[in-house]
Amino acid sequence: xxxxxxxxxxxxxxxxxxxxxxxxxxxxxxxxxxxxxxxxxxxxxxxxxxxxxxxxxxxxxxxxxxxxxxxxxxxxxxxxxxxxxxxxxxxxxxxxxxxxxxxxxxxxxxxxxxxxxxxxxxxxxxxxxxxxxxxxxxxxxxxxxxxxxxxxxxxxxxxxxxxxxxxxxxxxxxxxxxxxxxxxxxxxxxxxxx
Amino acid sequence: xxxxxxxxxxxxxxxxxxxxxxxxxxxxxxxxxxxxxxxxxxxxxxxxxxxxxxxxxxxxxxxxxxxxxxxxxxxxxxxxxxxxxxxxxxxxxxxxxxxxxxxxxxxxxxxxxxxxxxxxxxxxxxxxxxxxxxxxxxxxxxxxxxxxxxxxxxxxxxxxxxxxxxxxxxxxxxxxxxxxxxxxxxxxxxxxxxxxxxxxxxxxxxxxxxxxxxxxxxxxxxxxxxxxxxxxxxxxxx
Numbered sequence: 001x002x003x004x005x006x007x008x009x010x011x012x013x014x015x016x017x018x019x020x021x022x023x024x025x026x027x028x029x030x031x032x033x034x035x036x037x038x039x040x041x042x043x044x045x046x047x048x049x050x051x052x053x054x055x056x057x058x059x060x061x062x063x064x065x066x067x068x069x070x071x072x073x074x075x076x077x078x079x080x081x082x083x084x085x086x087x088x089x090x091x092x093x094x095x096x097x098x099x100x101x102x103x104x105x106x107x108x109x110x111x112x113x114x115x116x117x118x119x120x121x122x123x124x125x126x127x128x129x130x131x132x133x134x135x136x137x138x139x140x141x142x143x144x145x146x147x148x149x150x151x152x153x154x155x156x157x158x159x160x161x162x163x164x165x166x167x168x169x170x171x172x173x174x175x176x177x178x179x180x181x182x183x184x185x186x187x188x189x190x191x192x193x194x
Numbered sequence: 195x196x197x198x199x200x201x202x203x204x205x206x207x208x209x210x211x212x213x214x215x216x217x218x219x220x221x222x223x224x225x226x227x228x229x230x231x232x233x234x235x236x237x238x239x240x241x242x243x244x245x246x247x248x249x250x251x252x253x254x255x256x257x258x259x260x261x262x263x264x265x266x267x268x269x270x271x272x273x274x275x276x277x278x279x280x281x282x283x284x285x286x287x288x289x290x291x292x293x294x295x296x297x298x299x300x301x302x303x304x305x306x307x308x309x310x311x312x313x314x315x316x317x318x319x320x321x322x323x324x325x326x327x328x329x330x331x332x333x334x335x336x337x338x339x340x341x342x343x344x345x346x347x348x349x350x351x352x353x354x355x356x357x358x359x360x361x362x363x364x365x366x367x368x369x370x371x372x373x374x375x376x377x378x379x380x381x382x383x384x385x386x387x388x389x390x391x392x393x394x395x396x397x398x399x400x401x402x403x404x405x406x407x408x409x410x411x412x413x414x415x416x417x418x419x420x421x422x423x424x425x426x427x428x429x430x431x432x
Contacts, residue, residue, distance in 0.1 A: 127336050131322045140315040144308040179342050181271060187335040190256065194331040 006039040006088040010095055021097065028096030029157040032089060035115065037150050040084050041142045044077045044121020045135070066188035069120060074184060077118035078111070102160035105170070108188050110158050112173040116149040117142075119180040126191040148176050197395055199240035204392040207385035211378075218378045230288040232378050236386035237281035241306070244274025244390065245313060249341035252334035262398070264330035267337055268320055271313050273390055278310045312340045326405055329412065 013031055014024055059069060089110075093100060100106070124141045128134040152172040159166035195203075211232065221228035251267030254260075285303065286296045297303065319336055323329035371379070 123336075123339060127319065127332050128322075131319075133322060137315070137318060137322060140311070140318060141336065144311040144315065147305060147308045180339075183339045183342060185337065190331055190335055194328050194335075 001043050002039055003084055003087045005042075006084065007033045007091045009035050009039060010088065010092055014095070022038060024096040025098045028092055029161070030154050031096070032092040033105075033113075033150055033153045033157070035092075036081075036153075037117070037143065037146055038086055038112075038139075039088075040081045040117050041121050041124075041139055041146070042193075043080045043084055044118055045125055045138050046080075047121055060192075066192040067185045069192075070126075070184045070188040073125075073180075074119045074122045077122055078115045081114040081121075082111055083116050085114055092129070093139035099161060102166075105156065105160055105166060108170060109153055109166075109173065112170065112177055113149055113153045116173065117146060118176050119177070119184050120146055120149075121182070123184050123187065123191075126188070149173060152176065197392070200388070200395060201392045203227075204385070204389040207388050207414065211381045211385035214378045214381045218374045219372075221375065222291055227288060227291050228375075230284050232382040234281055234284035234288060235379055236382040237277045237284060238306070239383055240386050240390050241274055241278040241281050241309065243310065243387070244270045244277060244394075245341060247394075248274065248316075248337050250315075252337035252341075255330050255334045256338075259327075261326060261330055261426075262402075264326075264334065265398045265401040265405070266394070267334065268317075269394045269401055271316050271320075271337070272397060273393045275310065275313050275317065276393075277386070278306065278313070282307060282310060312387075316340055324409060 010031065013035075017027070092098070116130070120142050121138070124138045127141065131137060152169045153169045156166040156169040156173070159169060215229055215232035220226050247270040248267045249266075251263045251270060255263035255267065282303075285306075289298065290296050316333065316336060320329055320333045323332055
């Protein structure tokens with residue numbers, strides 16, 4: 001459901017900013033990352049089969065550590081966001097025809113971004129579990145914190161386009177991912193208890 | 195120091211900072227527009243300080259489980275949002291005549307605005323959670339995660355090399371600012387910090403009253419089974 005939503009966004013945006021091919025080729029990667037940020041987080045807010053109270057209680061009784069559950073949910077979300085990125089990326093290439101270079105780097109940046117958004121989304125989903133207005137609150141919690149991820153991703157692809165080094169942006173993404181992983185693992189148990 | 199003394203001190207210092215800020219010589223390049231910095235820089239400093247205190251309060255709550263730390267975190271975030279908003283507003287007012295635009299897509303500006311929204315979300319989260327302990331724990335955890343971005347905001351001016359003024363006072367070499375102007379700036383920082391302390395203290399008192407009301411309303415709620423009286427052994431049937 002989210003992939004068509006993202007695809008529609010990619011289709012609608014040119015109607016707002018103009019349909020010149022050169023302009024769209026130039027800003028296409030940025031639009032792609034904006035769609036990934038704003039719509040990709042929706043993927044992480046899904047309720048999996050293990051989210052219900054009986055399933056949670058069962059996992060607790062089985063002795064499954066909350067940190068392990070965070071890791072498992074984050075990995076599942078990472079895969080889903082990655083699928084979203086690839087699908088929407090293909091649509092962006094078709095619609096905007098950007099000059100895509102540095103496939104090796106892109107293959108590194110995509111999972112780093114997916115992992116960051118997935119971990120952030122998993123934490124936000126835990127924090128907002130059972131709250132009224134969760135649908136609006138979780139994206140509000142995620143979007144501002146995800147800005148470093150957005151900047152890292154956009155600057156990396158822009159660096160590839162102009163032939164500049166992008167290692168520092170990849171490192172920014174990696175550092176943010178590590179921080180979020182630590183935050184997720186360390187907060188998993190207290191969140192579970194609350 | 196009593197609350198009243200702190201508040202009088204805050205008012206006096208704020209007035210002094212205002213007088214100093216308006217009477218020091220104008221900047222050689224920016225003229226009188228530079229005086230806005232005497233409110234902008236202290237506000238920005240307090241934005242960082244307030245959110246740092248929120249993080250400390252959050253960690254302290256998780257360690258001690260004492261609600262006063264949660265009240266400190268919440269009060270500091272509220273006052274911090276006000277000062278972040280003030281920093282953004284004064285920055286825009288200064289930016290229009292000096293940079294020629296109200297807003298520019300400089301990394302530090304964008305991330306300061308992001309910080310503003312992060313803590314608005316933090317306050318929205320606090321309001322959305324029922325139960326004092328539950329609210330305290332969840333908001334503490336989010337407060338810590340959110341605070342992870344503050345170093346990124348601070349160092350972003352170095353990382354992204356935007357249009358924003360690089361550090362003027364906190365430089366490894368000598369501060370690049372004239373003496374009287376530096377005094378006015380530091381006076382503003384000191385006055386705003388005392389104002390912040392007074393506001394947070396007052397807000398914590400208010401939060402304590404709010405929490406007491408929540409507790410009182412909870413105590414007044416009917417508990418399931420409350421109407422059932424416990425059987426007493428040996429009692430004669432009436």
